[in-house]
Amino acid sequence: MADLAIGIDIGGTNTKFGVVDRAGHILVQDRLLTNEHDSVQGFIDDLHDKLMPLIEKAGGVSQFAGIGIGAPNGNYYTGNIEYAANLKWRGIIPLAKMVAEKFGLKVKLTNDANAAAMGEMMYGCARGMKHFITITLGTGVGSGIVIDGKIVLGHDGFAGELGHTIIRPGGRLHPGTGLRGSLESYASATGVRETALELLTQHPKEESLLRDYSINDLITSQTVYECALKGDKIANQIFEFTGQILGEALANFVMFSSPEAIVLFGGLTKAGDLIMNPTRETMEANLIQIFRNKVKVMFSELKEADAAILGASALVWD
């Protein structure tokens, strides 16, 4: 019986891949540079060269149930990557088909945020849940929605773009989408940095450890977190504000699909209670009665380094 899967996570810079067993252990892993190859075929050839030794070492192709791939704008229905802004390859790339032909294995493709949700359901804190939402609070804000044990894909395969829902009409301009007031403009790494700059500018006389950092250093929620722990008022306000926006957004998501849990993942979650408390509190305050004190908001237990490969591999068991 095929008890192993390949998980491949294609990112703008790196492509990570590994051999995963049904329990969620990554037995071996490696990576290659995504945009080093001008042609998709060149990328797949290189991937094959690097992966085959791992596959052979694990007992050969017959041990594998298939290959799962998470990629920007990956479409589960078509197996295509469609117009991914961060990748060199333009237009519509029939990646699942090309990889299947090269490896002779079943290939499933979806976007990275949906793969993350699959990982939580198979190996993470959403094990056994049939209704939950994962929100990745990283450079951007990604989301994967699970209803009745299945990823919500929508009629075209692109459902679950919760980072782009508008939570502050007329608010911050998102340079990538041209829209104003989206969740991603506030609850991402870039959003936290912008909030920091706004608060420091609005309160020029308020002392803050954050003023010792150059603007570029402010980018990480890590910096803000460290200052907040030292009692810095503005740093604490940043998480308070971000948590409020996030909590309002989560309330809206709950009233849509009534999940059992919302799993938060990504850089911002390192702030722990500083982000969790205002998020939970504001979510509860914006829910109608029937949803209150029901929905778990939790941090992912998956290691950030492993989650992308695990999530991609989880597509195979589906």
Add this chain to the structure above:
Amino acid sequence: MADLAIGIDIGGTNTKFGVVDRAGHILVQDRLLTNEHDSVQGFIDDLHDKLMPLIEKAGGVSQFAGIGIGAPNGNYYTGNIEYAANLKWRGIIPLAKMVAEKFGLKVKLTNDANAAAMGEMMYGCARGMKHFITITLGTGVGSGIVIDGKIVLGHDGFAGELGHTIIRPGGRLHPGTGLRGSLESYASATGVRETALELLTQHPKEESLLRDYSINDLITSQTVYECALKGDKIANQIFEFTGQILGEALANFVMFSSPEAIVLFGGLTKAGDLIMNPTRETMEANLIQIFRNKVKVMFSELKEADAAILGASALVWD
């Protein structure tokens, strides 16, 4: 073969019921007053007295696949009505079980908004669609979400409360929920009336036909519609504003579940293009690229008088 179904729509004032065939024809229908009965059992007994002659006339119980019921706070999973604010009967009412025992037929229960979505899928303009959302713009704003051909119920049966999602943080207070800025506070009959009063107050020198109506008459979107058709500026602004809010909300819903269509139903839709145009335009303007010019926004084709019975009956064929 059982080719008939009973549809029952329990409203705050009236309970409507009818015999429906698979093609969506209501063969006979009748009604009774919902809150005339202090006990649920009394209500069911009265319903039985009124329904049995219709059932007998149609060939008896054996001709019927079952009974579908739409009711406020009706829970599909449990078959209970749970804490419905508009009904006399308090707490948790095991209505599906009680009706099944009385009639000896299979009974399915859900809330009225989900029943409306089922009706659209079985008999209305969402026939053949697997991914769509219905929004009822009536006294309140109700919604039913269909994904992969199934109503989204969530982990507790209460999913799909889109009227309560926050679209204007810090905005209008909703007296029923205590929340501020929900879609229902703007895109309902009450919301339209409030918008009318706001605009008339904000522009005291602007002439408007609406000033000839008493405040109570303003409640209907019908009044505003008639004035708008006569070229009244404020009446037109009311629909423009309402459509903008609704369009923003629809954009958020699209980015959640990527439906093929959104079906609008209820009093506000009588305003036709006056509400449809700003709604569509604002929705498109708030979508990220991959969703633009894809999602149909349409008015329900079901007659308002029939829709509730049809929707309830559609539960039976599921």
